[in-house]
Each structure stands twice: as structure tokens, then as C-alpha cells.
Amino acid sequence: MRISMRLALAVFLAAILATGFSTVLAGQAVRASGGEPVLWRLAVLNGAFWFGWALLALPLFLLAAWLRLDRSLRVAVPIYIVALVAAAGVHLAIQTTAQVALLGNALTEAPADMTAFDWLAEWRRVYPIELTQLLDWELVTGAGILGLIHAVFYYRESQQRALREAQLETRLIESQLQTLQHQLHPHFLFNTLHAISTLMHRDLSAAERMLVQLADLLRMTLDSATRPEIRLSEEIEFLEKYVQIEQVRLGDRLTTLFDIETDVLDAAVPTLILQPLVENAIVHGIAPLGVPGRITVSAKREHDMLVMTVDDTGPGPSERAMAALFTGIGLSNTRTRLSYQFGAHYRFELKRKPGGFAVLIALPHRRDAAVAVTADVA
Numbered sequence: 001m002r003i004s005m006r007l008a009l010a011v012f013l014a015a016i017l018a019t020g021f022s023t024v025l026a027g028q029a030v031r032a033s034g035g036e037p038v039l040w041r042l043a044v045l046n047g048a049f050w051f052g053w054a055l056l057a058l059p060l061f062l063l064a065a066w067l068r069l070d071r072s073l074r075v076a077v078p079i080y081i082v083a084l085v086a087a088a089g090v091h092l093a094i095q096t097t098a099q100v101a102l103l104g105n106a107l108t109e110a111p112a113d114m115t116a117f118d119w120l121a122e123w124r125r126v127y128p129i130e131l132t133q134l135l136d137w138e139l140v141t142g143a144g145i146l147g148l149i150h151a152v153f154y155y156r157e158s159q160q161r162a163l164r165e166a167q168l169e170t171r172l173i174e175s176q177l178q179t180l181q182h183q184l185h186p187h188f189l190f191n192t193l194h195a196i197s198t199l200m201h202r203d204l205s206a207a208e209r210m211l212v213q214l215a216d217l218l219r220m221t222l223d224s225a226t227r228p229e230i231r232l233s234e235e236i237e238f239l240e241k242y243v244q245i246e247q248v249r250l251g252d253r254l255t256t257l258f259d260i261e262t263d264v265l266d267a268a269v270p271t272l273i274l275q276p277l278v279e280n281a282i283v284h285g286i287a288p289l290g291v292p293g294r295i296t297v298s299a300k301r302e303h304d305m306l307v308m309t310v311d312d313t314g315p316g317p318s319e320r321a322m323a324a325l326f327t328g329i330g331l332s333n334t335r336t337r338l339s340y341q342f343g344a345h346y347r348f349e350l351k352r353k354p355g356g357f358a359v360l361i362a363l364p365h366r367r368d369a370a371v372a373v374t375a376d377v378a
Helices: 005-032 039-065 073-108 119-200 203-223 231-253 275-286 319-325 328-342
Strands: 230-233 254-260 269-272 293-302 304-313 345-352 357-362
Touching: 005 039, 005 230, 005 304, 039 073, 039 119, 073 119, 073 328, 119 231, 203 231, 230 231, 230 328, 231 269, 231 293, 269 328, 275 293, 275 304, 275 328, 275 357, 293 319
Parallel strands: 254 293
Antiparallel strands: 230 269, 293 304, 304 357, 345 357
């Protein structure tokens, strides 16, 4: 794992902040003891401490990336001990150099008859003292830095793992949605072909018209096959084609009204989300009766929700038939798709009402920015 520029900048920014903070504290401590602090000297000493460890943190980072403690404990522990001792020794050398430089600067500012300052001798004198007195503290600091580095690794890995799991879950849901959507196509096609087959024994010309309309409808279905979502306007256009086919079969017994507010026509909706509802309304509410019936498809926006309703003037299913509705492909598929796609942020309701039956779908209102994205692009 290489060290990114962003990480290096973060380390040295932390060193700058720590140097400034500890310099201020040291200055306050000197004043409290009755002295007069020289801030630039304190800044040099504190800077040597923090920037020394900032520099040493980079090779420790590379060591930890190469030899993780949690992956090879027996090999890593002795190498880490040697690395920490070496790092502590180097850091004390940096601090000693800063102290000797400050001491030499102070002495050479004295009167000219003072003996020349021996930098190297003074360094050799101070370093062993620092080494014996502060080595344990340096080792603790180095171990803390190694621990922090490992914590960064663990955090990164947990974030990456969470991202991978989210991506896998998204792909799984997309696959399940595609499976559910593909189940609707043959289901719808089978029912329509069965209706044409029945009509051919009664009215051949009507059956031919129905086949032509079915061809148009299949073209629209294939165009949207790889798109999990389409505009509501496209869904309504599909429904109009579908209703025309059913109109051939049922004649004047079927009347369909579309009450769609114009400001929701570009809303994103799951592909073929309304067709099973209209089909159920025809099969259970209109076709069994010998009298004319009406289906109304409406859509409007309520706050941040898109509310779509399909209601018919039929008597509605019995309690037993109501339970059976959710075992078939149409409504059970619809509810499952909504659950996968919107979690708990949707409503799917079946309602009996005077003179009819209604199915309501409410889902988050979204514009069609992502609707036109095909599966190949995704």
C-alpha cells in the first residue's frame, strides 16, 4: 500500500497543529514558574518532537502495510520491536540535535572570550542522557502510532467491506427486480394470446386487429425490457395500448378513463407497475359482469409522494378471492417489486368502496433523471 499525498499532508498538518498547541502550553508553564518564555525556542523543541514522529510515521505506515500484526503475529512482533527501538533512537537523535542547536546558539551569543562551542561533543554528551531517560516514553509513543496506523487500516477495510456488501446487495436486488419484471412479460403475453384465441371463434376481424395491437405492445415491452424504471407517461402509453386490446374483446362493456396530473408525467415509476392492476380490474371487476363497467387510472402528487390509483366499478373480490389475489403473479409480483425497490417507503393498498374496488400505489416522487439509463450503461 503506497502512501497517498492526502495522507502525508494530513500527517504533517497534524504535526503543525500539535506543535502550535504544545508550544502554547509550554509557554504558559514557563510563565507559571516565573520565567519569561522564548516562544521560538519552545517552537523548535516541540516541532522537533512532533515533526520527528511525523517523518517516522511514514516508514512505520509502510511497515504496517507490509506486515500486518493481525495476520502474522509471530513474525510481526519481533520485527515491530526492532522497528520501534530504531524509530525511538532516531527520534531522540532528532530531539538531541534540536537541543544542541539551541544551546550552541545561546552560548555563541555570549562575549567573544568564551570558548568555542563544540557541537559534536555536546551532542555525544546529551544523546546518551536522552536515550536512558526517555527511551521508554519514546517506545510507548511509537507503539501508539503503530496502533493508530492499524486502526486506520481496520477502518478503511471496514468501509471497503461495507461498500462491497452494499454493491452486492444492490446487484442482488437489481437481479431480483429484473427476474420479477421478466415474469410479467410472459404472464401478460399468455393472457393476451388466450384472449385472442377465444376471440377468433367469434370475430376473426377483431382478432386480427387485436394481433396488430399486440405487436405494437410487444415492441414497447421489448424497448423497456432492460429498463427497471420508465416515465409515467410511457407507462400510461403502454396501458392505453393494452386497454385497446381488451376493448376489442369486451367492446362497449369496458370504458377506461385516465386522470393524470401533468406535473407527474415525467415521474419515474417501475416498468409495468400499473398493467397488472388494470388487468386484475378487467378480469375480476369488468369481464365477469354482463353490464358495462368503467376503470379509472389516476395519478397525482401528494407532497413528496406519487400516488397512483386503479379503481373499477365492479363488485370487487370476495374475502377468499382477495387472499388469492396475492398468490398470483400480478399483484404479488407488484408488491414484491415495490418492497425491493423502496423498502418501507411505499404504500400498496386494496380498498373496497361503494360501487367499486380500488388499488392504490404510493411511492417517492422522483424525476426521470435516471430513468433512461439502460442495463448496459448501468
